[in-house]
Amino acid sequence: MDFVPHDNKTITEMLSVIGVSNLEELFHDIPKDLIKEKLDIPQGLSEPDLLHRMEEISKKNRIYSNSFLGAGCYYHYIPSLVNFVISRSEFSTSYTPYQAEASQGYLQAIYEYQTIISRLTQMDVANASMYDGSTALAEAAIMATLITNKRSIILLEGIHPEYVEVVKTYCWGQNINTKITQENNLLDQLNEDVAAVLFQSPNFFGDIEDIPRLIKIIKERLPRCLIIQVMTDPTCLGVLKPPGSMDIDIFVTEGQSFGINPSFGGPGLGIFTAKQKYLRKIPGRLIGKTREINGSQEGFILTLQAREQHIRREKASSNICTNQALCSLAALTYLLAMGKTGLREIATQNLQKAHFLKKEIAKVPGYKILNQKPTYNEFLIECPNIDSFISECRKHDLLPPLRMSKYYPEMQNVALVCVTEVNSRKSINSLIQSAQLASDNSVEGRSK
Amino acid sequence: MSYEFPSELMYTTTHEWVRIENSFATVGLTDYAQHQLGDVVFVELPDIGMVLEKESNAGEIESVKAVGDLIMPLSGEVMEINEQLDGSPELVNSSPYDGGWMMKIKISHPNEIDELISVEKYKELVKSEEQ
Numbered sequence: 001m002d003f004v005p006h007d008n009k010t011i012t013e014m015l016s017v018i019g020v021s022n023l024e025e026l027f028h029d030i031p032k033d034l035i036k037e038k039l040d041i042p043q044g045l046s047e048p049d050l051l052h053r054m055e056e057i058s059k060k061n062r063i064y065s066n067s068f069l070g071a072g073c074y075y076h077y078i079p080s081l082v083n084f085v086i087s088r089s090e091f092s093t094s095y096t097p098y099q100a101e102a103s104q105g106y107l108q109a110i111y112e113y114q115t116i117i118s119r120l121t122q123m124d125v126a127n128a129s130m131y132d133g134s135t136a137l138a139e140a141a142i143m144a145t146l147i148t149n150k151r152s153i154i155l156l157e158g159i160h161p162e163y164v165e166v167v168k169t170y171c172w173g174q175n176i177n178t179k180i181t182q183e184n185n186l187l188d189q190l191n192e193d194v195a196a197v198l199f200q201s202p203n204f205f206g207d208i209e210d211i212p213r214l215i216k217i218i219k220e221r222l223p224r225c226l227i228i229q230v231m232t233d234p235t236c237l238g239v240l241k242p243p244g245s246m247d248i249d250i251f252v253t254e255g256q257s258f259g260i261n262p263s264f265g266g267p268g269l270g271i272f273t274a275k276q277k278y279l280r281k282i283p284g285r286l287i288g289k290t291r292e293i294n295g296s297q298e299g300f301i302l303t304l305q306a307r308e309q310h311i312r313r314e315k316a317s318s319n320i321c322t323n324q325a326l327c328s329l330a331a332l333t334y335l336l337a338m339g340k341t342g343l344r345e346i347a348t349q350n351l352q353k354a355h356f357l358k359k360e361i362a363k364v365p366g367y368k369i370l371n372q373k374p375t376y377n378e379f380l381i382e383c384p385n386i387d388s389f390i391s392e393c394r395k396h397d398l399l400p401p402l403r404m405s406k407y408y409p410e411m412q413n414v415a416l417v418c419v420t421e422v423n424s425r426k427s428i429n430s431l432i433q434s435a436q437l438a439s440d441n442s443v444e445g446r447s448k
Numbered sequence: 449m450s451y452e453f454p455s456e457l458m459y460t461t462t463h464e465w466v467r468i469e470n471s472f473a474t475v476g477l478t479d480y481a482q483h484q485l486g487d488v489v490f491v492e493l494p495d496i497g498m499v500l501e502k503e504s505n506a507g508e509i510e511s512v513k514a515v516g517d518l519i520m521p522l523s524g525e526v527m528e529i530n531e532q533l534d535g536s537p538e539l540v541n542s543s544p545y546d547g548g549w550m551m552k553i554k555i556s557h558p559n560e561i562d563e564l565i566s567v568e569k570y571k572e573l574v575k576s577e578e579q
Contacts, residue, residue, distance in 0.1 A: 280490065306510045306511065306512070306513070311513065311515060
């Protein structure tokens with residue numbers, strides 16, 4: 001459906017129907033002192049000047065040839081098919097599909113996204129998506145409190161620190177208690193007021209948790225406690241057991257790894273799934289398939305809308321009234337392009353390449369792998385001189401791994417390394433070389 | 449608009465009907481309430497054994513366009529709920545006083561019965577809400 005703007009004649013006509021003389025009158029409720037007469041923005045630019053200006057700004061970016069940075073945002077290969085599909089103007093300029101008869105294409109796309117996510121995760125229901133992994137996790141926590149009528153949330157250490165902040169903010173707004181705990185302290189925290197335990201696997205440190213064991217421990221103490229899992233790189237589902245096979249009540253993940261460019265850290269995709277029995281408490285949009293009343297044709301619609309805030313208002317699970325439609329379409333296209341074998345291949349390469357680097361770097365004097373549990377495509381290394389290491393990485397045109405001290409001040413010399421299928425053997429060897437040079441530097445430094 | 453309001457029942461200002469039988473009360477939504485809600489698609493009822501105060505939230509009735517609360521007309525313990533509503537929520541619309549009954553409670557404070565309103569008062573309430 002094309003967008004047709006109003007012309008002056010139509011505007012005048014509409015104004016006269018409602019008895020208003022001009023457009024400014026519609027805003028007369030806004031206090032005069034709040035209306036800005038002049039805005040401090042520069043003059044408009046012509047198209048060539050604008051392009052030139054954007055180019056100048058973009059030159060400030062340092063584009064590395066390879067990256068070893070993960071921590072919630074990942075470089076994976078994006079097939080050109082994804083860009084082709086999401087660039088179609090019907091998708092990229094489309095508005096929200098409240099008018100079903102005019103949005104069948106989009107509704108079908110979202111329905112297929114929900115289906116593919118449900119099949120991949122083996123969870124009963126997937127919604128049309130949330131903003132990103134962090135808010136999806138926060139919404140899952142809120143949903144758990146509504147289901148159980150309890151007001152406390154336990155967060156297991158290992159959840160992305162920024163996700164923890166988002167969950168705490170959402171819970172603070174709703175007077176829900178949050179408590180971060182280590183695994184050895186978990187049982188002590190499981191009291192009658194706990195609605196759910198949130199954990200990340202593979203976690204921020206790269207560890208893959210023993211999920212069935214964790215669930216068993218929790219359920220033995222508190223049988224009706226909800227189990228909520230989050231992850232940040234769902235390509236791991238190509239090799240790891242799906243959450244639906246492990247009695248996870250709500251499973252959420254950041255979906256950026258499925259065909260969405262890292263960009264500057266966003267936009268993301270909040271993949272949100274849950275068990276069938278919680279269907280009516282799931283936040284966000286749900287697309288359903290139905291049939292015409294007066295015919296036999298199938299069609300797609302927004303369904304179970306009475307969950308949502310525009311109907312249920314303050315009693316709704318969430319105030320969200322949107323989804324990341326274009327990003328979910330990118331994810332759908334990515335997963336269709338990869339297929340089951342493709343995703344498995346990608347996950348295997350992530351696992352194997354990361355494992356190779358892990359082995360090789362451990363051989364470099366002074367470097368130690370800190371993970372005790374199995375890992376997927378991220379792991380922690382302790383460096384003899386992290387400043388030197390980061391500097392050598394840059395010299396070798398490698399986007400350096402994360403300094404853990406950014407989030408954990410006590411981890412001064414620890415780096416979080418990420419290896420994906422796009423890291424070539426050459427780049428991995430480059431990183432090993434950087435580590436060696438940094439190690440030699442620190443040896444030299446000591447002997448001086 | 450003409451609604452059906454059986455005269456042997458008691459009513460609440462929140463549009464529930466109550467059938468008192470000794471120390472038990474059967475509760476549902478009135479014909480007016482079901483009409484306002486539209487096609488009911490889901491009914492959430494309390495668990496059996498739950499003890500709830502008068503005027504507290506016992507459950508929810510979801511229609512295609514709205515969600516209505518089921519308010520406890522009297523304090524008591526939930527003894528029975530209408531399992532039929534799980535598969536056939538439309539009974540609330542087609543048979544609000546019979547097949548669409550929602551729950552049976554054991555009355556804990558019989559003096560609260562005096563606070564329920566009569567069918568005449570309820571008819572007046574509906575009339576004023578419609579204006």
